[in-house]
Amino acid sequence: MKKPENHGVPYSLTEEFTSVYRMHALLPDTLNLRDIDAQPGPNKSPPSAEKVPMENLVGHKGEKALSAIGFEKRIVSMGHQACGALELWNYPLWLRDLIPQNTDGTDRPDHVDLAALEVYRDRERKAARYNEFRRALLLIPISKWEDLTEDKEAIEVLNEVYGDDVEELDLQVGLMAEKKIKGFAISETAFVIFLLMASRRLEADRFFTSSFNEETYTKKGLEWVNTTESLKDVLHRHYPEITEKWMNSTSAFSVWDSPPNSHNPIPLYLRVPQ
Known part of the structure; x- marks a missing residue:
């Protein structure tokens, strides 16, 4: 596209x-x-050295600790550690008792439960509750808890918190409780939003339309954009010693000691999903 198409709404990320x-x-x-x-x-996996609590890696103290660890060790360590699942009862415990800091590094008196704060923020901003959210996306709303999840323990707790009124279900809770489509790490509800926003960016963001040129990106920059297919390509461009020595997987988003995919000559964006 030669110019942005925002469909009458200035480009922005939505609530x-x-x-x-x-x-x-x-x-x-x-x-x-x-x-x-x-x-x-095996599979380019480095041996474990030590386990560091995440609460020691945030704030001013965390900045110093991360600097001492070094970039290469941090990124290799994270690459070889699986992330958590987007499910109920899997919220990091250290984020349930955060100590905010002032810019000078001093602690503030009130601790923060980020999980509770996320629900509160949605309510404060009048974000749609789970069922209303799905209706707005033309998705089928739930009529009972069993439509949301097959987890009996989750259903029992949802009943304790919301009773039988599924319309009261908070969006954050619903997204985590929602049973996933096979092969999906995120919920269908979240996936639809990501799909819509990704498409909108390609249409409405000037950096993908009117400014997608050498004048904006430089000749070398545009070459990078047009020849880069994955995060692994980006890492390899800047840190080839990391990808060559420590990354066995095809994708940087996989755990790095995962088996690589078989070679496929078709570019990623032209492949038909299996």
Whole structure:
């Protein structure tokens, strides 16, 4: 497209996208640091060195700790550690008792339960509850808890919190409780929002339309854009020693010691999903 098409609405990320893009359950409670001075093991896996609680890696104290660990060790360690599942009861414990800090590094008096705060923020912003949210996306709403999940324990707790009124279900809770489509890491509800926003960016963002040129990106930059297919390509461009020595997987989003995919000469964006 030669110019943006925003369909009458200036380009922006929506409130709905903000609500859905809260995925703190992906974070672990501890970071398993790896020994990058050792030789790679099977599938390029480095041996474990130590486990560091995540609460030690945030705030001013965390900045110093991360600097001492170093970038390569951090990224290799994270690459070889699986993320958490986006499900109920999987919220990182350290985010349930955060100590906010002032810019000078001093602690503030009131601790923060980020899980509760996320629900509160949606309510404060008048974000749609789960069923209303699905209706707005032309998705089928639930009429009973069994439509949402097959987890009996979850159904019991949902009944305790919301009774039998499924219309009261908070969006964040519904997204985590929703049974996933086979092969999906996120809920159908979240996926639809991501699909809509990704399409809108391609149409309405000037950096994909009127400014998609050498004048904006430079000749080399545009070459990178047109020849880069994955995050692994980006990492390899800047840190080839990391990808060559420590990444066995085809995708940087897989655990790095995963088996690589068989070679496929067809570019990623032209492949037909299996």
